[in-house]
Amino acid sequence: MPLCVYCGQEKPAEQFSREHVIPRAIGGNLRPYNPFTLNQVCKRCNSICGAYIDGPFVKNWLTQNYRAEIAKKYVNINSNPILPLIYCGPVNGLVYKEKICELWLGPTGDTIYHFHEPYPEEPDVPPMVGIPTYARNDQIDHGFAFLFVRSNNPVWHPASCIPLMNNSNNLLYF
Template sequence: MPVCIYCEKEKPASEMTLEHVIPKFLGGACAPDRLKTNRVCQKCNNDLGLFVDASFAKSYLVEGWLNQQAFRCYDPKKPTGLPLIFLHKLRLELPGISEIEDCDLYSGPLAERIIWVRHKDERLYWYTGGNPRTAKDRESRAYFFLSKRSHQDFDVVWRTFHAAFKGQKVRKVLAAQIEGLNPIDFGFSPPDALDQQRIDFLTEPRNFVAEQPKGQVALNLHHDFRFLAKLARGIGFCLVGDKALTGRYAEEVSQALRYRAGSEMPALRGVGSLHLAVGTAGEIIGHESAVVVILSQIPEGIGISLHIGPRVSSAVLCLEAGILTDGDRKSIGNGVALILFPFLGRAVELPLLDYLLHRLGQFRHPDLAQIEDQIGQNKDYFGNLAAISRQQHNTLTE
């Protein structure tokens, strides 16, 4: 029977599932097929998705940068809904809120405000939006408020509102009347007595104003520890097969995958995004509109660096030198760069040197340049709308 690369247990072939070793939220669906495998059991796929991938994806900095990239890649000629931007938790004595609930503040594409009252999960305190599994089963409520700018592109606002909290058991309430539109047709519920109390409370200036009220965000210094171990194991297996499961370092990777807070940390050789100082190198390697995965030869073996924009970077040893053959090293050459655009469904793979020369402006890779030119046509779309709004405001106040 095949062995799952994560739990390293034999499982029937019928229990094995397709695994994108670079997760879909980072653009793994459009990654080369060689970075996908069927050697992952259903249990690992589900559990690691919730407790490892989500620990990374729903951390404040990572989600924030990915959402910024979604806005940069938005094409008003092909309108879609955009992700809501998590701002922080609110400290409000909202009517009817209990001690086991949190109150989160989100922003829409044109400065709309969304208040989500949801179940609190202290175990996963750093997950924006809380526990994604319980959000599918436990009822919660979200209140949507339009802004003075919503009319500038009401289509994207409406699409974003419609797509918000998809797959979650959220009662959505629109705190506005919109002529010619029935909110119920777009998944909104009419406000009940409790909803109306909360809307009245939130629209009082002393309780809620257009600017962001004081709040807080939560960070976990080790939010990406297990994720880096999973990335090392998955990519390592795709590069060299079952050899990636053998050796002293492979055992450390396995222990890192099973790490629990409070226990002794395994000797995973890497550095997380909250510990890695990102300077000029990060500005060059990190792409403002893409996720960048670098594979490179280092004295210790083969290393991976992961960059989400120019500010969020991490690195991990993927395979130790002792198990590598000359052929294994040759497949990496002088380094490989994989540039992923999750919100466009596009990816470009090229030699690391070519990517660096492209970033430095000394060489334009045709495929990468074509995608960047496409993004460049609209990357300032929302900034321009904001500038128009400011200009109109200044004109009215003069």
């Protein structure tokens, strides 16, 4: 039986998965061959690594906002792109019932106010932009958002609205 390089336990081969040492979200998806992957990592260790190591790095403020800025330089607006939003942080003093408010900026300076219940926190895990990778679905309140579109060019409007769609592809609010 193979040995997991992270936990050191022997496990059946079907309990192993491909570990991207450099997360795919920041370029760890080289093709046709990616030298930065491991096959000797069990699914449990891979999931824990994604939730508590890769996730906080990929979803930290600097990485997330850099990706949002760089995306605008290379976008083809005619291809209906989905562009990342820039996270500005919580808006102190702006609350609705038990919901906090976070401020985001869209690709043309659009202002998005996202109201939701506070996300669960884990000790010793740095804060993340958006939903924490370790949170379960039943712990998340997707809340609602108000979108104030800045661009008068309607070609840009879908790039501002699409990130606000929830799992059922319905706009929350705008």
